[in-house]
Amino acid sequence: MKLHRLKINGFRRIKESEFFFGDATFLIGQNNCGKSSVLRAIEVLLTAKKQLNSNEYYSVIDQETSETKVESGIIILESEFRNLPPDAINWRGFKGRIFNYTPNSDGDSGLSITYRKTFELGKDVIVELKSKGRAIKDEFSALTKPQELIDHGFDAELITELFGIGKLESAFKSQKDKEKLEEVDDLWDLTDQEIWFQNPGGIPGNVLKMLPRFLLIPAETAASEIEGKSGVLGDTLNELFQDVRSSSNNYTQAQHFLNELQKELNPNDQNSEFGKLIGDLNLVLSSVFPDTKFHASADLSDPEKVIKPLFNVEMSSNIRTGVNFQGSGMIRSAAFAMLRFRQKWLSQREDQHDRALIICFEEPETFLHPAAASQMRDAIYDLSTQNSQIIATTHSPYLIDLSRRPRQILNRLKHVGNEVQNIPFSVTDAFIALQEEDRDYVKMLLKIDDYIARVFFTRDVIIIEGDTEDILIRETISRLNREVAINIKANVEIIKARGKAAIIGLVRYLISLGINPIVVHDRDQGIDGAEVFNSPIQNAVGVNGRIVLMKENVEDELGYTSNSDKPYKAYLQTKSWGDSWGDIPECWRVKMKEIFLEYLDTV
Known part of the structure; x- marks a missing residue:
């Protein structure tokens, strides 16, 4: 079972938006646009929270008082889960x-199934x-x-659980009784109406x-999670110890020796060191407060309380040290694994x-060297092919490998006024929709x-077609004034198709993802094997972008x-050009x- 869709209404920064998920899903967008809010919404959906704090509700700033106020007192999280196991039809409540x-x-x-939670401010979910x-x-x-x-053959255990053993002879009267009957699946015929x-499930x-x-692996994952004294590693090690202890013959024998040790700690035995200590304490105490005594005894009867393991956890890379002395990237990766x-x-x-696990x-x-980030990317994709679903927020394009096999979906969040909008891209579906030859070209580029x-x-x-155009365009940008150059670098990505034929498939792929490209290519009039691609490129772009032609090629232009x-x-x-925009050939x-x-309107 995997999460397929989540519609969020009124949660944090998200007034109303719908998100889609695959085996591997990436939430991308500028800072503070709601990516982490989507993860928190999934957490609320899949945990047993009954109420939410007021700061979780969609809020706006009052124009008169500048105060932050809740605009809607209702949060609705509506989700669809797909690929349920076939035996799900027998699950209670399903x-x-x-x-x-x-x-x-x-x-x-x-x-x-479609599962919904509604949180009204101040009320239970x-x-x-x-x-x-x-x-x-x-x-x-x-x-x-x-x-x-x-008497009519319904499961006696279920009926007794629902109504109570003392009320089996009581008539159905209340609304609660009718709600309980809803849980007796075999009592009902199904209709076509959807409600x-x-x-x-009761x-x-x-x-x-x-x-x-x-x-959830938060951005601030700390070393305390894997130090062994507390946190997730400490909890797991102690629970594993309990499992081992319960089946260990050594643990059974430990109780015998603890009983013997308890006898040695008898405060009434004046010949033992423990007895002498208690006797000396009481002698001093009674000299000040007559008839007052100090009592102390050792209770070793419960080995679960007495035997507490202390785990020493270290990590090693080039050197073996305590967890806190390792790098942040290694600690975070280890916490993720744990x-x-x-x-x-x-x-x-x-x-x-x-x-399943989301x-x-x-x-x-975060905190990873590029090579380690690449390995983390591979680990994410490997995990998403098993019974796990990965949903990651990222600002790094290098974390997304468009050539990988798991079904991938990107959700691109952006601000529109006071609201957050989402544009989902099904990377995998768009790739599958391409013709075989186009797929081969795109796969090569990826x-x-x-x-x-x-x-x-x-x-x-x-x-663009390839390296020649790339060099000329980048050298041109380097000669623009700083403000214009920064604006282009921040908002424009130049992609090399590495050949005219590959442009067609790449254009179709991007357009299917909702990206309308600007295509720059040679006209190549009269050149066999090159001019033939002009019309297919034009057809691929259509009205979803625009084309800029070099006549007949970039060398002729210059x-x-x-x-x-x-x-x-x-x-x-370009070496013959000067250092400014005005020095470039007109x-x-x-x-x-x-x-x-x-x-370039201002240059």
Whole structure:
């Protein structure tokens, strides 16, 4: 079971927005735009919180008083979980609440549920499942009390749990009795009507324990989590010790020796050191306060309280030290591994079925060297192919590998006025939709240039043919005044298609993701094998972007020739330019303004 969709209303900075999730999901966007709020919303969805603080509700600043005030006193988190196991139809509270969808791949069950939580300020949460309508079966419509249900073959244990052993002969009267009958699935026929059913499974926990477990790796993960004295590692080690202790013969013998040790600590034995200590204390005490005594005894009867292990935890890289002496990146990675292990371990101990795990990771690249960040990226993708779902916030395009196999979705958050809007990209679906030849070209580019993921972190994307154009454009930008150059670098990403034929597939891929590119390519009029691609490029772009042509190629635009070593000769050409925008040949300045439009309006 995996989270497919989450609609958030009125939570923190998010007034109303919908988010989609795959095996690996990345939340991207500028600082303070609500990425962490999405992770917290998932945490609220999957934990048993009954009420939320007022600061969790969507708020605005009062224009008259400048005070922050809650605009809406209601938070609604509506989620859809997909790929439920086939036996989910037998789970308590789920019958008639499981719906079908068209599976995306082999192994996808096509079964889903829609789960909703509503938090009204100051009130307990309302938990609901979308459900098909129910009508009581005709043969049971005349039953009036719990015992009659048992007599007709319904599960006696379930009926007794719902109504209580002392009320089996009491008639159904109250609204609560009717709500309890909803939990007797075999009592009802299903209708085509769709409704929201409140309190499914009798208590919210019955449904919650079937949903995925939740694990948050916050940006401020500390060394205390893995030092062994406290935190998640300390808790896990102590629980493991209890498991080992309960089945150990040595532990059984320990009780015998503890009893013997307790005899040696008898305060009434004046020949023991302990007895002498108590005797001396009482002698001094009675000389000041007659008839007053000090009493002390050792209780070693409960070895669970007496035997407490102390774990010494160290880490080693080039040197073995205490945890606090290791680097922040290593500590955070170790905490991530430990937290994930604990959730999987708890699931094996406590869950009645193979329960999925949602790992929410705030900025996994924090504190990591680029090589280590790349390894962390690989670990995230590897985990997302198992029974885990990874949802990460990131500011790093290098954490996103568009060539990886797990189903990937990017949610791009941005500010629009006082609200946060989200634009979801299904990277995997867009890639699958390409024709086979286009897929091969795009796959080649992703293998060569993993920086292509930067297109999701910028405003405008320019596609060029290759290195020659790249050198000329970058040398041009370096001659602009500082303010204009910074604006272009902050808002424009230049992508090399590495060949004219590859432009077609790359354009289709980006447009399917909602990115409308600016395409710069040679016209190549009269050149066999090159001009033939002009029309397909035009068709691929259509109205979803624009094309800037070099006539006939970039060398002709600048008035020089080159048959080999084109990038190097282009660089030599720029060496003849001066250091400012005005020193660049006028023909090239005109072409640059055609490409960059408003970015160069002021130069």
